[in-house]
Amino acid sequence: MISIELIRKNPDYVKENLSKRDQILSYKIDDILQLDEERRQKIKNLEELRAVRNAKSKEIGLFKKQGQDTSLLEEEIRNLKDQISELEDVVARIERYMNDLILRIPNLIHESVPFGVNEHDNIEIKRYRDIPKFDFEIKDHSDLCVSRGFIDFDKASEISGGRFSILRGPLAKLERALTNFMLDINMKNGYEEISPPHLVKDIALIGTGQLPKFKEELYFIQEDGLYLIPTAEVPLVNVYRDSILKEDELPIYLTAYTPCYRREAGSHGKDIKGLIRQHQFDKVELVKITHPDSSYDELEKLLNNAEEILQLLELPYRVMVLCSGDIGFSASKTYDIEVWIPSQDKYREISSCSNCEDFQARRANIRFKDETGKNRFVHTLNGSSLAVGRTLVAIVENYQTKDGKIRIPKVLKEYIKEEYI
RNA sequence: GGAGAGAUGGCUGAGUGGUCGAAAGCUGGUGACUCGAAAUCACUUGUGGGUUUAUAGCUCACCGGGGGUUCGAAUCCCCCUCUCUCCGCCA
CATH class of the missing domain: 1.10.287.40 (Serine-tRNA synthetase, tRNA binding domain)
Known part of the structure; x- marks a missing residue:
């Protein structure tokens, strides 16, 4: 707050x-x-x-x-x-x-954030790698994967309803490989791997800003008063709730792989087809707890850490600075990374990296003792290492071949032995 | 789910109705001693709010959370949450 x-x-x-x-x-x-x-x-x-x-x-x-x-x-x-x-x-x-x-007032916006009303006013600041050219008629990931028997949307909706999916065989394995790959890179970059709870109390969600304002986005277990996490950011930031850290403990880098559960209320009709928008998706998340003086440097580094994953996967992407009208509730400044989706002929969000400054720290009461002995609020940052489901979409579409196969990116060779699936 | 024990400051741990915001020890800080350090000694060391130019002073609240009894509650009563031990169940 x-x-x-x-x-x-x-x-x-x-x-x-x-x-x-x-x-x-x-x-x-x-x-x-x-x-x-x-x-x-x-x-x-x-x-x-x-x-x-x-x-x-x-x-x-x-x-x-x-x-x-x-x-x-x-x-x-x-x-x-x-x-x-x-x-x-x-x-x-x-x-x-x-x-x-x-608690319902959003965070203040950093001075470097451009003014704008909605997502159309976001500003592109970087583009990486040319978009691929295909000399054949491409398929979208959904058609391709369904025809190969890699995804079963019909059975999933029978079991769970719309916006759920069943990944099978090689694609399920590719998903697991991606998760491991991201976690390994993150650990190389100095992040501690965390395996957090997926069900949390309301205080945790108030701490990160999802509550009280965005209750309708969350799955709630009535009997136990617990919510399914919409992102690992929630448990990760709350690892340090109600604590007074020593200044030399900062910055703290955490990473976690978790499924994320979102009701997608208000998204009716959006991205109906495929894996782009699901009620449940995997994500590898990055969270930083930092000194207020260095949080914007840390944001740049966080963004680089997320970009590195796409660079290693050799996927074309661009980086956007979100404008004032599109920035999230808890964030002071946000970069979105958008990956190229050939079937849609456009870039789609695959990561969002934000500096929340002391907004979450106040709510979750996370402080540190500075050199004068005064307790001050830390700054918290979070970013998707990448949303795994959308990364899967990007790989399937960008790496598809004429005969409907998917080439495995070089960096995943140590996780998946095959050349193609 | 059943039975029992417990929750006190950064940590350990006293405190069963009044000068207790809380003993003692540890940790941390400052100073003395020392060429320096260790050891030792002295002093000091919680959080939030209100008032205020003030990190001064004054003041209020906080001993897991909420309610109650009382002129007065860390201390007595009720409810809840969590932790631990044993039993049951179980991946």
Whole structure:
């Protein structure tokens, strides 16, 4: 969440910044300011009363020791009690309301983020490798894989419904190879491999920003009050929740492979065919916990780490800076990596690398002790090493041959012995 | 799922109604000693909020979470969560 001190001290700056995302947010800032004012006033009253009560109670203790009568003092305090508990209720109510409001305010945007309304205003900053030319009629990954018996969408929808898939034989193996390949590269780049829980409590999702605002995107297990993770970012960032790190522990690099579960509410009709948009997909994730001073350098490095995977797989891609209107709720700045999908004749998102600055750190209460001994919030970053399912799509389509086979990228040779599948 | 034990500051661990924000030890910090270091000694070392120009002072809250009893709760009562041990079940 945004710092309330910052809202209080510089409301105009906050409003101006948030209005780059959405004009309506500035009204909410006004609401928060008003509540904050009220809250502080009430707290002041409350604490004065409590101070009086505490002093008198202390006196009673002393008097009783001396065997003196204290009934008068006790009566005085009894009169305070109702006022105190009434004020306590008021303060608690204001704080709950204020908290709920502020948890729904998105992060402030970094100054280098371009202004824009939607995804069309994102800016391309880099392109890697020429798009492939085919001297035959290409197939999309879905047709190709179904015809080869590598994917069974029909059976999957019978078992689980739409947007699920069954990968078979060589394609299932290719998926596993990709996961291992990404994890191995990430470990080479200094990331610690984590195997996290896939079911988490609401506090974890509040910590990373999916809750309270995006509940409808999440699968929820009613009986146990647990959510299926929409990304490994959630458990990874929460590994350090409620902790005070030593400055020399930073930066921390984590990587994890997990399935990701998303309801895709509001995506009706989008990417109906194929593996592009599924309710369940595998992803290898990168998370960094860093010092605030170095988080933007770390973001560049994180992006490079994700790009390296595509470069090694020899897949054409481009890098986009997301504009202010398209950037995610928790992020201050985001790069998307888009891979070339021949059948769609366009680039599609395959990784998203973000610096959340201290937005998640505040929510998850992740701090470090700086050299002066002061506790400060860390910065958190996350990025897809790559979304495995979409990488699979990109490989199938970009590496397809005239006779409907798929060439295995060179770097995967140590995971898959065949030349083609 | 059944039976029992427990949850206290960065860590270990005292504390069963009043001067306890909390003993003691460890860790960390500062200083003394030393050429320097170790050892030793002295002092010091929690978090968040309110007020404030202030990292000063004053003040409030916090001893797993929530509620209650009381003038007063780490301490008593109720509920919940989590951890540990044993039994059962189970990949």
